[in-house]
Amino acid sequence: MRVKSKIFQTIIKPIEYSLIHKMKHQIASNANGKVLELGNHTHYNMNYYNCMNVKEVSIVANQISDIDSKVYPNKGIIYTQREGMAENLPYLDNTFDSVVFSMLLCSAYNPKQGMKEIRRVLKNNGRIYFVEHVRPKNPILRKVIDHIDGHWYRMSGGCSLNRHSIKLICDSGFEIDQLNTAINGMIIAGSGHVEKVNGLDC
Numbered sequence: 001m002r003v004k005s006k007i008f009q010t011i012i013k014p015i016e017y018s019l020i021h022k023m024k025h026q027i028a029s030n031a032n033g034k035v036l037e038l039g040n041h042t043h044y045n046m047n048y049y050n051c052m053n054v055k056e057v058s059i060v061a062n063q064i065s066d067i068d069s070k071v072y073p074n075k076g077i078i079y080t081q082r083e084g085m086a087e088n089l090p091y092l093d094n095t096f097d098s099v100v101f102s103m104l105l106c107s108a109y110n111p112k113q114g115m116k117e118i119r120r121v122l123k124n125n126g127r128i129y130f131v132e133h134v135r136p137k138n139p140i141l142r143k144v145i146d147h148i149d150g151h152w153y154r155m156s157g158g159c160s161l162n163r164h165s166i167k168l169i170c171d172s173g174f175e176i177d178q179l180n181t182a183i184n185g186m187i188i189a190g191s192g193h194v195e196k197v198n199g200l201d202c
Contacts, residue, residue, distance in 0.1 A: 019182055020131060023189035024048060024102055026180070027129035030191060033097025036060070036121060038086050038114075039104035051076050054098075058091070060084045086114035091121045099128045105165045106133035107158050115172035124194055128174060131189045135162040141184055161186065170195075 028048035035057045037045060049057065059081045084090055086101070087110050099118050105111040118128065136142050142162070149162045169176060169192060179190035 020102075020187065023131045023180070023182065023187065027102075027131060027189055027191060028100055031098040031100050031127075031129055033126075034058075034095065035098045035100060036089075036091070036096040036118075037100045038118075039100075039102040039107075045100060045102065046077075046079070049077060056080075058082070058096070060086065060089060085109070086117055089117045089121050093120050094123045095121045097123055097126050099126065100130070101128070102131040103133065103159065104130075105168060106160050106163055111163065111165075111168055112172070115168055115174075119173050119194070122194065127191055127193050128169070129191045130169070131187065132165040133159065133161050133163065133186060134165045134188050136185045138184055141186070145186070 024045050025048045028045040029050055031049060032053040033055075035049070035054055037057055037059045038061075046057070054077055056078045057080075059079065061081065061083065062085065082090055086104055086108050099122050101118070104114060108114040122128065136145055145161050149160055152159065152161055166176065166179075166188065173195050174192040175195040176190050176192040178192075179188060181188050
């Protein structure tokens with residue numbers, strides 16, 4: 001498993017530091033108010049928050065790690081961490097103005113429950129910002145991804161490349177209002193808000 005993890009880090013590192021980080025910057029810089037952050041490589045988003053708009057970031061992660069103020073120089077933002085999972089968030093309803101999640105739905109044990117929890121803790125006028133793997137639309141690429149997904153899942157320690165993340169977000173009571181794609185649609189970055197019906201909150 002350690003060998004596979006090292007191979008995975010070697011493969012993912014150049015993509016993570018170039019493409020995915022650029023996409024994370026695009027979404028995290030738009031967050032505002034009281035922010036909840038979830039997902040793999042969570043702390044990489046800290047440099048991207050606008051300290052004029054964000055004053056507090058609550059982080060839920062499987063493992064707690066140190067936050068180095070020299071690495072994350074945004075002054076005036078209070079960071080707090082809790083160990084936990086997206087499927088069972090330790091917060092009251094309607095707590096956050098923004099929820100930022102990256103590579104969460106592709107790695108969550110129960111992504112549907114995770115999105116349900118995100119909707120619960122997000123205020124009715126709140127917004128979500130996300131970067132996720134998705135199952136590609138290209139039929140040839142989709143067939144390849146479906147074939148290798150099991151190997152990738154084991155090698156990466158639990159990341160799936162072929163989940164229907166867009167549908168999952170929309171089915172969880174959100175409307176996506178901005179969406180960018182990369183790598184032939186395999187990675188998406190976007191934002192959304194709570195879906196409303198006839199002017200009423202869902």
